[in-house]
Amino acid sequence: MPEPNPTVPASETPEARCPFHAGPEDRFPLPRQHPFHPPGQYAERGREAPIRQVLQWNGSPAWFVTSYALVKALLMDARTSADATHPSYPAQSPALVLARRDYQAFAQMDPPEHTVERKLLTPEFSAKRVEEMRPKVQAIADRLIDRMMAAGDAADLVRDYAAPLPCQVICTLLGVPESDHAALQGWSAEISSRSTAPERAAAMIREFCDGYLTTLVRRKNAQPEDDLLSRLIVEQMRPGHLSELKVVSLARLFLTAGHESTTGTLGVGLATLLYHPDQLERLRCEPELIGSAVEEILRFTDVTHAGRLRIAKEDIEIGGVTIRAGDAIIMHQATANREAAIFADPHRFDISRNPRQHLAFGMGIHRCIGQPLARMELAVAFNTIVQRLPAMRPTETLEALDFHHGMAIYGLRALPVRLGTLAAI
Numbered sequence: 001m002p003e004p005n006p007t008v009p010a011s012e013t014p015e016a017r018c019p020f021h022a023g024p025e026d027r028f029p030l031p032r033q034h035p036f037h038p039p040g041q042y043a044e045r046g047r048e049a050p051i052r053q054v055l056q057w058n059g060s061p062a063w064f065v066t067s068y069a070l071v072k073a074l075l076m077d078a079r080t081s082a083d084a085t086h087p088s089y090p091a092q093s094p095a096l097v098l099a100r101r102d103y104q105a106f107a108q109m110d111p112p113e114h115t116v117e118r119k120l121l122t123p124e125f126s127a128k129r130v131e132e133m134r135p136k137v138q139a140i141a142d143r144l145i146d147r148m149m150a151a152g153d154a155a156d157l158v159r160d161y162a163a164p165l166p167c168q169v170i171c172t173l174l175g176v177p178e179s180d181h182a183a184l185q186g187w188s189a190e191i192s193s194r195s196t197a198p199e200r201a202a203a204m205i206r207e208f209c210d211g212y213l214t215t216l217v218r219r220k221n222a223q224p225e226d227d228l229l230s231r232l233i234v235e236q237m238r239p240g241h242l243s244e245l246k247v248v249s250l251a252r253l254f255l256t257a258g259h260e261s262t263t264g265t266l267g268v269g270l271a272t273l274l275y276h277p278d279q280l281e282r283l284r285c286e287p288e289l290i291g292s293a294v295e296e297i298l299r300f301t302d303v304t305h306a307g308r309l310r311i312a313k314e315d316i317e318i319g320g321v322t323i324r325a326g327d328a329i330i331m332h333q334a335t336a337n338r339e340a341a342i343f344a345d346p347h348r349f350d351i352s353r354n355p356r357q358h359l360a361f362g363m364g365i366h367r368c369i370g371q372p373l374a375r376m377e378l379a380v381a382f383n384t385i386v387q388r389l390p391a392m393r394p395t396e397t398l399e400a401l402d403f404h405h406g407m408a409i410y411g412l413r414a415l416p417v418r419l420g421t422l423a424a425i
């Protein structure tokens with residue numbers, strides 16, 4: 001049963017509002033047939049109809065776009081809006097609907113406001129700032145691996161590495177104390193989950209934003225340090241350019257956008273390497289391939305599998321259809337990233353492919369602002385674990401792994417391995 005959209009009255013059934021009769025293949029999302037590939041029906045149906053209508057998980061209709069050319073064209077189209085306060089804006093999870101509506105930041109805004117707000121944050125991701133972060137990320141990766149090795153030969157790479165590493169990096173960037181990391185991981189997972197009940201989602205978002213983040217911003221205002229949040233407070237909030245609510249909303253955006261996506265890419269990426277042992281071994285022997293391997297992992301795992309979400313601001317004629325003003329649009333870049341015309345043999349995982357034209361960071365004005373940091377972080381994280389644990393092997397079959405199918409961001413619950421360190425002693 002689809003769960004209700006908290007923005008839609010429960011009395012309105014999907015069927016009552018649906019402008020067409022949706023068959024089972026016109027639902028979104030559909031289950032994956034293979035944990036490493038987007039559902040095959042998206043591309044199959046997309047061959048006849050690269051833009052078609054679907055019913056979302058919460059019963060609301062949307063245009064669903066799967067071809068690389070059309071996804072790219074719509075991401076660059078100024079007639080689309082990312083305004084999440086629009087009542088038809090696609091819902092990724094009950095909590096994200098509320099977070100984006102009540103704590104809106106530039107990711108869900110249009111120009112000119114989007115441009116002004118994004119420009120404030122752009123210097124935080126300059127090449128210089130990212131390089132300053134590199135030794136800190138390296139130290140985090142090394143510490144986590146030391147801890148795993150000290151705990152014995154069995155490890156869970158999600159619990160011990162893929163979940164804590166991005167959390168510690170984003171918290172270091174923002175200036176969140178280490179004692180809060182575990183709570184943040186819990187909030188982040190609940191925010192992304194489609195199964196968080198709407199009432200729980202509302203209470204949790206208030207607790208996270210009005211409670212935790214507001215207290216953090218006030219504490220930093222009283223005692224600023226050398227971090228992103230303190231800079232925003234001192235340079236923008238104190239002179240009155242940004243309100244306290246806006247700083248809280250930006251902190252909320254960075255803690256969610258910069259966290260689950262990197263955890264998912266790291267977890268599913270490690271699984272992809274472990275279950276493609278030839279590619280894992282190649283990366284170990286040829287560490288200079290790391291840049292290309294990170295791009296291929298981003299293309300292949302593409303964890304933001306709920307798609308790029310927009311609303312049409314005016315009628316848009318594209319791909320033989322007319323998207324009407326106010327219609328919801330979901331651009332499924334994970335399917336576009338498997339298009340054979342763009343990526344030869346697209347379902348093959350090949351770390352030497354260097355697919356720089358992938359869409360995993362989006363495109364156009366909303367392309368990921370954190371991508372320089374994410375690329376560095378993933379390169380350090382993959383390289384360090386592959387080099388330091390050369391005998392690491394999975395202990396479960398791929399079929400036995402538990403992937404996050406019901407989350408806005410794809411990921412893994414656990415990735416059990418033997419580190420192989422005992423054999424080396």
Ligand code: HEM
Pocket residue numbers: 082106107108118170253254257258259261262265303304308309359360361362363365366367368369370371373374
């Ligand atoms: C592997 C990791 C990551 C992936 C796959 C990813 C993916 C994406 C994608 C696809 C978008 C475009 C959204 C859209 O078009 O609607 C985006 C935007 C964004 N990302 Fe990332 N991201 C990652 C890491 C990060 C990190 C580390 C940060 C911050 C520290 C971050 C912050 C943001 C922000 C703030 C936006 C909104 C940009 C805007 O609307 O102008 N992301 N990300």
